[in-house]
Amino acid sequence: MKVVGFNGSPRRVGNTASSITAVFTELEKAGIETEMVHVGKERVQGCIACMVCAKKQDETCALKDDPVNEWVQKIKKADGILLGSPVYFAGVAGTMKSFLDRAFFVSTVNGSLFRHKVGAAVAAVRRSGGLPTINGLNHYINYAEMIMPSSNYWNVAHGLMPGEIEQDEEGVQIMEVLGRNMAWVMKLVEHGKEAVPAPAPVRKTLTNFIR
Secondary structure, eight states: OEEEEEEOSSOTTSHHHHHHHHHHHHHHHTTOEEEEEEOTTSOOOOOOOOOHHHHHOSSOOSOOSSTHHHHHHHHHHOSEEEEEEEEETTEEOHHHHHHHHHHHHHHHHTTOTTTTOEEEEEEEESSSOHHHHHHHHHHHHHHTTOBOOOOSSOSEEEOSSTTGGGGOHHHHHHHHHHHHHHHHHHHHHHHHTTTSOOOOOOOOOOOOSOO
16 A cells, blocks of 8 residues: 655655654554655646636646646555645645645546545644634545544644754644554454445536526
């Protein structure tokens, strides 16, 4: 089994990466392979609402000048994903959001590529805004019909300069518990596939409130 973590911070080795690494450590102890992808360093354009991904049905976004399509396939092949973002104005960092908007829309219109994978999110914050950021990341996981493990508190760690989250003992523990719970849920899903068949996917019903 494998988990791919997406670091939405511009810093390759900062508090967001440290939070993801703390979760990864527990996953690896459970025998689960991990890979971290550095999203925050890339130039990722936002969705342009062209709907080409829905028309072509080839699991790709029409915008080809960044790694988003590569990352979509990484998620598709993985058993679980971990989304990590720093807090920018009480929300998800822009580059990370652009990636998620496009990747999860491609998944949705191409047969729910991420459905029933295990997914979780973490945030690194200086002071406040961590909960809105976690909620923003969780929206993608919930919408994709993914399975979400929890920890013993909200998945937020505090620190400003790289490495400072190591001083947030509770934050570090939150990440460790999340990693252990995520490994457990992934193993439950893997071992239960044959015993309990998954419900069949349904065609999404779309409504418009403007008449």
